[in-house]
Amino acid sequence: MVILLISALLGVSLLALEIFKLRRWMMPLMVMAFLAIIGGTFALWGMNENVMMQGMIVMDAYALRTTAVLTILALFWLLTQHQNIEKTGNSSDLYALLAFSFCGALLMTNFTNLVMLFLAIEILSIPVYVLAASNRSSLLSNESGFKYFILGSAASAILLFGIALLYGATGSFDLYNIHDALMSGTIAPLSWVGLAMILTGFGFKISVAPFHFWAPDVYQGAPTPITGWMATVVKGAAIFGMYRLFKGAFDGAMPHLEGILVIIIAITLVIANGMASIQSNVKRMLAYSGVSHAAFMLATMIIPGFDPQSIVLYVISYGISSLIVFSIMNQVGQTAGEELNNFRGLSQENPFSAAAMTIGLLSMAGIPPLAGFFGKYYVISGLISTHPGLTIIMVLTSVVGMYYYLKVIFAMYQKTSIPVVVEENNKVVLSLGIIALVAMMVAVQWM
């Protein structure tokens, strides 16, 4: 409860700081709040389930773990991107919106009621619609925000419709009651329609095929720091919410949904990796690669049993690697551009940035011993005995993935006469991220 309160009050106090002209305290305040939340989760680690708000939210082991992961990602995002946010001139609005969206993200991990889920999704999404359009002078940014808003609201509406139908079939919003209703005997057709609509709504939010069309345009148009936020914290929160809903409440229906999920995952992997390999814009390529990572995250849903280790590990390893990549890309984008050609010769003047980006990309590609490998490892090892065919698709598309990540690495290490020179990001923070990527190998067992 305290954790949620901190996150909710954070946004309000950021707005207050702006009124009292204390802008320079915003960043320390956010860091302190994030640290307090991480500390809070560790303090509560291993405690019994704590149901709050008349059974609307619960702080259980899953909620604590995922809260810690999201907060670590948000903190790392803040440390790598705060200079860019402060450059925009309206940092207080942006920070406040981010804080509100972060509050929604935390709510996504600990709801026990479908109404709460809908609230969480809206709190998570609405600030991000605004943030995507926050670069008012850029037409692309406006397009991005508009597209995201229209499609996102449509998805929310479908999700809400699904929730309503499920309520009609089971007579309850409560996850435990729905769980019992779905487990006992046959499942009513009305529930199936509801489940399908909820799946569709979540498909939009986490951007898996065939609901992924918004992702490349929105990612490309939004300011890069915001794209980083959407690709990591927002996507992570959506997938965590989906995991709780589908593995916790809908597990009675999961055996029947499994076939659909397998098809969605396979299509997503093929389309996303195929499309990513023909992009010439790195940001767009990363958007498609994010879609393919969403397929891996979705694949954790069909691993038998409720074992969130795989999803938690995947989200944090993908999150840290892509935050490193997005932060370097932002620096390159500001001075040169986001096309592949703009990365030519980055290693000549900025060896550290090139090395950091290389490690981030290799981790996303799943090269051992980096964290991304272990993320993929847990997914594939969970599926190999039940869905061997799907694991082969995963492996083959990983090779395609390696191809487009390598293209960027090649460009950075190419010798050119006019290399791109960028402002180096905070080396200490990036080094911490890189160390985390390497150390994940040992840290896996505590997740």
Add this chain to the structure above:
Amino acid sequence: MIALSIFLIPLLTSFLLFNSKTGNAAKTALTSLILMLLVAIGGRVATAYGLTGTLSFPLISSIGFSFSLLWDGPAFLMVLLTIIAGLGIVYFSQDKEIHSSNRFYGWIMMMLSAMIGAFLAGDALLFYLCYEWALIPIFFLILKWGHGEHLSKVTMRFFLYTLFGSLFMMLSLLYVHQSMATPSFDMSAMWAAGKALTAGEQGWVFAGLFIAFAVKMPVFPFHSWQPSTYDHAPIQGTMLLAAIMLKMATFGLVRWAIPMTAVGIAENGHWAILLSVISVVYASFMALTQKRLKMMIAYSSVAHVGMISAGILSNTDQGTVGGLFEMFSHGILAVAMFVVYAIIEKRYGHDRMQEMGGIRTAAPAFAFLTFILVMCNVALPFTSGFVGEFLLLQSLAHYSLVYTAIAGLSVILGAAYMLRGFQAMFLGGNTHAFEALSRNEKNILAIAVLLVIVLGVYPHSLLQLIQNVY
């Protein structure tokens, strides 16, 4: 502790080199390699007096992944090869002009460390990690220090091809791992779990492993990355690939594939042996048609490796022992042959064999040393090539006499292309000035020749290390 220090010394050296700005990078690398050699030999002696060289501590206990290093005969043999070949490579290149040499040697040392990790690994996942990690240093070595028009295309193909292969190895290892009651990647547990699978399952597991190894060795038809990569890589990178890196694959067959899936290979693995034998003959014919020395050496390497693979897969004691022996011998030979290539290429500026001639008149000592290496390549008795080849053919004969006869062709074809090449380059009229060999070049060839002859005359020195592999 011994195993750990041999794994860590090159890794730490590479970090040291990355962070050093001054010259002397080659000297640092050389010192560290000599230290490794001393530790390895000293460690081997100490193990005979009861010191334990192995090490194991759990890293991720929930999936049974532990950092475990072995220190048995085969592992020691391969580590010895890695160190000797590494010494040869660094010693050979220390008087060459190399840009950003600290990073160059840093990558080489990191590569050696990864490969030593793969050779010493007593844990399947650790083996896989090191097997994959070795790709990164060689990738940068080729990309940054390679040459040629299509460098990035070639590097990309090499990287993706080998990655594609090894991902299938991961699937196979995971399949075996999943079949256990209490999952563990420990070597003996993996062996037992592999043996417990049905012959059909073992066949599939073996297929996944063999695809990974076949790409890396390479075996026909997975070899298409190899000639162009050897051509574009810096000579040190080619040596690393041919002398040590492909041994990870053949060693993987001995250490992991055979013990886990022996029944599967016997019942469903004929295709792999057939491919290896085809590879031997195909590569020999390809070598026969090559006009360039480097390509000829590259294809001859494919032929040798196909032989090793066929011999090991026929799964007899001779095959395993002969395979390990031939790996060692071929490692030494590969470094030496590429040194010969580098010496000639430096003086002529190209390596088209037909346009050379008469080197023997200009440099008789060089011609003599090269001739012995060539003889080892065609498996003449009293050279190390003979011992390995003989044991491998003997083992293959237990499996199929027809295959033996076909693979035996490679000895004749080998003699044909090697002697033809030697004749073209060394005999005939002298048409080109030939600068005398430097001290480094002479020393390295002399040591290689010495090793090749000593191992050919007294193979027991190595064979006793690897008598009881399983």
